[in-house]
Amino acid sequence: MTAVLPAALPAGLSRMPAPTLQTIPDAVTANVVAIRSATASHIMAVVKADGYGHGAVAVARAAVDAGATWLGVTDAADATELRAASIDVPILAWLNPAGVDAVQVAMDRVDIGVGSVDELRRLVSDAWAPVRVHLHADTGMSRGGCSIDEWPELLRTARDARDRVEVVGIMGHLPRADEADPAANAAAVTRMRHVRDMALRAGLGPVIVHLAATAGALHDPATHFDMVRIGAGLVGIDPSGTTSLHGASRWTAAVVHSTRVNAGAAVGYAGAYVTRHATNLSVIGVGYADGIPRELSSEAGVEIGGRRHPIVGRVSMDQIVVDTGDRVVPHGTIATIFGPDGGEVPSAQDWARWAGTIPHTIVTGIGPRVRRSVA
Numbered sequence: 490m491t492a493v494l495p496a497a498l499p500a501g502l503s504r505m506p507a508p509t510l511q512t513i514p515d516a517v518t519a520n521v522v523a524i525r526s527a528t529a530s531h532i533m534a535v536v537k538a539d540g541y542g543h544g545a546v547a548v549a550r551a552a553v554d555a556g557a558t559w560l561g562v563t564d565a566a567d568a569t570e571l572r573a574a575s576i577d578v579p580i581l582a583w584l585n586p587a588g589v590d591a592v593q594v595a596m597d598r599v600d601i602g603v604g605s606v607d608e609l610r611r612l613v614s615d616a617w618a619p620v621r622v623h624l625h626a627d628t629g630m631s632r633g634g635c636s637i638d639e640w641p642e643l644l645r646t647a648r649d650a651r652d653r654v655e656v657v658g659i660m661g662h663l664p665r666a667d668e669a670d671p672a673a674n675a676a677a678v679t680r681m682r683h684v685r686d687m688a689l690r691a692g693l694g695p696v697i698v699h700l701a702a703t704a705g706a707l708h709d710p711a712t713h714f715d716m717v718r719i720g721a722g723l724v725g726i727d728p729s730g731t732t733s734l735h736g737a738s739r740w741t742a743a744v745v746h747s748t749r750v751n752a753g754a755a756v757g758y759a760g761a762y763v764t765r766h767a768t769n770l771s772v773i774g775v776g777y778a779d780g781i782p783r784e785l786s787s788e789a790g791v792e793i794g795g796r797r798h799p800i801v802g803r804v805s806m807d808q809i810v811v812d813t814g815d816r817v818v819p820h821g822t823i824a825t826i827f828g829p830d831g832g833e834v835p836s837a838q839d840w841a842r843w844a845g846t847i848p849h850t851i852v853t854g855i856g857p858r859v860r861r862s863v864a
């Protein structure tokens with residue numbers, strides 16, 4: 490039996506809603522509440538990569554309103570937009586791939602993460618106002634952070650430059666960030682205590698000590714110290730995949746074209762998929778340039794009118810084709826690529842599974858053609 494979905498648009502109107510990623514601040518709020526029930530430590534809301542693709546300002550605002558007391562970014566330049574939005578909590582920038590602009594840092598009141606003697610020296614020589622720094626120790630990743638061997642010299646350098654830098658924090662990072670197993674973190678926790686004690690003995694402090702990200706905050710109290718840095722958790726991702734948080738975005742796109750084909754029809758580039766029966770196909774105007782992964786398992790699908798329909802054939806740059814079976818889907822009907830709803834609506838986690846990746850790459854990979862909105 491053929492089901493015909495109601496026409497989505499008045500006849501003759503050719504304009505359709507643009508593909509849109511809608512950020513859901515209430516979900517961010519609920520996620521901060523969930524983190525707060527797991528820890529008594531301060532919460533730094535990490536909004537790097539434009540708030541994991543959800544909009545740094547929208548995510549930061551919701552997180553601060555829900556009780557986050559710090560913000561974290563990779564690049565100090567990201568602080569400007571947060572300050573312009575009248576967000577007033579301390580902001581830490583720990584990577585600074587474009588270097589540190591001393592004037593901007595002073596104007597935007599950004600704390601800087603420093604992971605080597607060399608970096609600290611450069612910061613001291615450039616600073617024209619005292620800079621607040623968090624000394625970053627390598628707690629087992631070999632990916633940034635000062636080695637234990639160099640740590641005493643970093644402390645000495647900081648102490649000698651007291652008039653130019655104020656050490657307000659000591660940070661590390663958990664290498665097993667995707668595990669819910671406290672045993673995996675034990676070595677990093679021991680290292681963190683060690684570098685903290687050395688800093689205190691060197692006369693630095695008081696300092697705020699922070700090591701854990703989302704998985705540590707949710708699953709291992711021994712990692713919490715004074716503050717936890719939460720990024721993925723804000724937007725509904727537990728990297729260990731063991732806690733269910735609230736997805737903080739919904740990606741929708743309209744069906745731009747529908748057609749009926751016979752059995753044996755080749756779909757898309759290279760005819761990689763051939764229909765087995767007569768069926769209805771709908772084209773949705775998002776493709777790999779918009780962040781739809783090109784490598785997908787055959788399970789991949791989108792929700793249309795309350796039902797999941799599979800994506801068939803190759804993902805193109807600008808479009809995907811969905812097999813809607815018996816259903817005739819008028820153009821203009823809205824499909825949900827992913828959302829927080831559950832049931833027939835895929836989640837970012839589903840997409841990650843279909844693409845053999847992690848949900849972080851799905852949500853941060855959505856292209857600039859997709860319109861952004863805030864619920």
Ligand SMILES: *Cc1c(COP(=O)(O)O)cnc(C)c1O
Pocket residue numbers: 535537583662666701702703704718719720721722728
């Ligand atoms: C990205 C990042 C975080 C946040 O990690 P999540 O697992 O996304 O919560 C915390 N700390 C540092 C240093 C980071 O780079």
